[in-house]
Amino acid sequence: MSVDLNTDADVVLDVREIDGQPFDPIMTALGELSEAETLLLINSFEPEPLYEVLTERGFEYETEQRDPDHWRVRIEHAR
Template sequence: MSSEMTETADERLDVRNIDGEPFGDIMAALSSLPEGDTLLLINSFEPEPLYDVIESRGFTYEATEVGPDEWHIEIEHA
């Protein structure tokens, strides 16, 4: 399933190498995400606190652990 996400995502944001807090980068990516497009967020852990923020901003998500220290979160407009 993770390879499907990687192949079908319109935008991709890998936050594993961002110095500091990636929240601003994630919110900027979501703000510029066109209706109908999908953002693939790649993180080193499951970002559970982010899920409420994503949903409150009108997005849905699907999270998959694809390996040690690698999570793929597919985000799209609800």
């Protein structure tokens, strides 16, 4: 079943165009995310290494693959 990750995203970060590693911009966006906000991360690959970091920092996430090079991750503070 596909999850629609477009809904209710307060902040959208498309890292497909970033020259270099997207980790720092992602961490900056997460650091600025309020408890009530949701971040939609758009990436060209599944960001599996990020999942452990998200969990350790108290975030929950849902991932959806739209195309082979289009992944969306909806991230919010764990409740």
